[in-house]
Amino acid sequence: MNIGDVLPPLEIPLTRSLIVATAIASRDYQDVHHDPALAQERGSPDIFMNILTTNGLVDRFVTSWAGPTAVVKRIRIRLGAPNHPGDTMTLTGSVSAIDDRRVTVDVVGTNQVGVHVSGLVEVEL
Amino acid sequence: MSAYDDRLAAFVGRPLVALRPAADPVNVPMIRHWVEAMGDTNPRYLGASPVAPASMMQAWTMRGFGAPVVAGGFDELVALLAEGGYTSVVATDSDFEFVREVVPGDHVSVEEVVEAISPEKATGLGAGRFVTTLKTYCDAAGSVVATQRWRTLRFQPVASSPVEPVETPRPRPAVNLDNAFWFEAAREHRLVVQRCLACKTLRHPPGPACPECQSFDWDTVEASGRGTLYSFVVAHHPRHPAFDYPLLIAVVELDEGTRLITNLTGVTADALSIGMPLEVEWLDADPELTLPVFRPVATLEH
Structure with missing residues (x-):
């Protein structure tokens, strides 16, 4: 493994089912994550993905590359363009630091509006 | 510094959410729901000696559906921000650091403390203040298992335009019985x-x-x-x-x-x-x- 190694990109179709199922699986019952009418009332064009799910997908993206022995030590994300149903988010990443067993992966997730998430994940191999 | 700034500053260092235990200990059924929904097939999560996905930490301590809002520092801060016109909220950053993995049987609690409230900033969403808090997740013995620095922008929504812009109508003539x-x-x-x-x-x-x-x-x-x-x-x-x-x-x-x-x-x-x-x-x-x-x-x- 070397700095600059690129992870296989992960395309995630943002179905309405995914956005709702992941919100409920994370016990996040805020209406903007499952009720389109109430989401619109609050000024959003549609429901959108919750933050716990963004963390979960970034986690999945990196650990599926790092393998089942990897232990996640840090997930730092900055949020941008919301993930709405019908869009696709593509996660890309590359190794930005290696310190003994600890590997840092820079991650960006983009949808058709722009950058949904950017940040880093540190795993211990 | 205005009196309002002083009142906001008084929240720094204050617990917004007092230490609150999760409704349930870490358990396989909830892990299963999570990994199914996330599409995560990592064998560690549902194997012989399962661990919970790291990113699931926050989920253990979510209040759940229809949970009553408990009065406390959080609501007081939200009310004070609303008083300043900062009525809308959007989360901007989450920074998790994990001390150890949690496994079924662990009972996680969370406490949230205000770290900083920024001066008013001009943002794309409107004028707002960034509120940074630190959530500390502990196990049943009180040992820290993870921390999460959490930043939200509380902002004054820019006057929203109607969905369909209504054109200003021509001024009405003064119509009366004679005309x-x-x-x-x-x-x-x-x-x-x-x-x-x-x-x-x-x-x-x-x-x-x-x-x-x-x-x-x-x-x-x-x-x-x-x-x-x-x-x-x-x-x-x-x-x-x-x-x-x-x-x-x-x-x-x-x-x-x-x-x-x-x-x-x-x-x-x-x-x-x-x-x-x-x-x-x-x-x-x-x-x-x-x-x-x-x-x-x-x-x-x-």
């Missing part, structure tokens, strides 16, 4: 002129009595719609959103002899000359308002 007939005819695209029944004098604008013979009896005649430019002004300012500028405002003398104030269309100011022939055109400004406007008579091309 309603004229606007009603206009709605039918008929240009009428009031006529005294006693002396047959035409008059405009409409009025209850004949200025010549003072008779109150009247009827109308239909105008030809032809006339000439008697006078005009070009309005540049002040602007009203219902009109296009420069706005041509004219006095048109009808062939019948009366004059009316109207707008000119299909022509620019530099092409106008007093006495030029004009003809009526109907402006259906909106469902309730139709008005006559005038345009130059089309010259026949030979």
Whole structure:
């Protein structure tokens, strides 16, 4: 493994089912994550993905590359363009630091509006 | 620093959410729901000695559906921010650091403390303040298993525009019993002129009595719609959103002899000359308002 190694990109179709199922699986019952009418009332064009799910997908993206022995030590994300149903988010990443067993992966997730998430994940191999 | 800033600053270091245990200990069924929904097939999560996905930490301590809001520092801070006009919220950053993995049987608790509240910043969403808190997740023994630095922007929403921008309607004419007939005819695209029944004098604008013979009896005649430019002004300012500028405002003398104030269309100011022939055109400004406007008579091309 070397700095600059690129992870296989992960395309995630943002179905309405995914956005709702992941919100409920994370016990996040805020209406903007499952009720389109109430989401619109609050000024959003549609429901959108919750933050716990963004963390979960970034986690999945990196650990599926790092393998089942990897232990996640840090997930730092900055949020941008919301993930709405019908869009696709593509996660890309590359190794930005290696310190003994600890590997840092820079991650960006983009949808058709722009950058949904950017940040880093540190795993211990 | 204003008194308001001082009140906000008083929250720094204060627990927003007192140490609160998760409803349930870490357990396989909830892990299963999570990894199924996330599409995560990592064998560590549902294997012989399962661990919970690191990113699931926050989920253990979520309040759940329809949970009553517990009064406390969090609600006080939200109310104070709302007082400053910061009524909307968007999360901007989450920074998890994991001390150890949690496994089924671990019982996680969370506490949230305010770390910082920024001065007001101009953002794309509106003026707002960034609120940074630190959530500390502990196990049943009180040992820290993870921390999560959490930043939200509390902002003053920019006045939201209606979904379909409504055009400013043209100012309403002052319609009354004496002139309603004229606007009603206009709605039918008929240009009428009031006529005294006693002396047959035409008059405009409409009025209850004949200025010549003072008779109150009247009827109308239909105008030809032809006339000439008697006078005009070009309005540049002040602007009203219902009109296009420069706005041509004219006095048109009808062939019948009366004059009316109207707008000119299909022509620019530099092409106008007093006495030029004009003809009526109907402006259906909106469902309730139709008005006559005038345009130059089309010259026949030979």
